[in-house]
């Protein structure tokens with residue numbers, strides 16, 4: 264999964280985060296990518312935090328989507 268932005272010809276930073284589904288609590292593989300310039304900026308930290316706070320696994324995402332129908 265990509266967080267933030269990666270510009271063309273930019274070095275890609277790969278990192279691991281502990282990602283848990285916010286609905287069922289299941290841990291999911293946390294392989295994430297971002298651009299070298301974006302990594303460690305304040306903007307990046309906020310985006311990562313929000314991503315982790317709102318993350319839903321595929322199953323829960325489907326469940327919620329189906330409920331809305």
Ligand SMILES: [Zn+2]
Pocket residue numbers: 284285286287288289319320321322323324
């Ligand atoms: Zn889930």
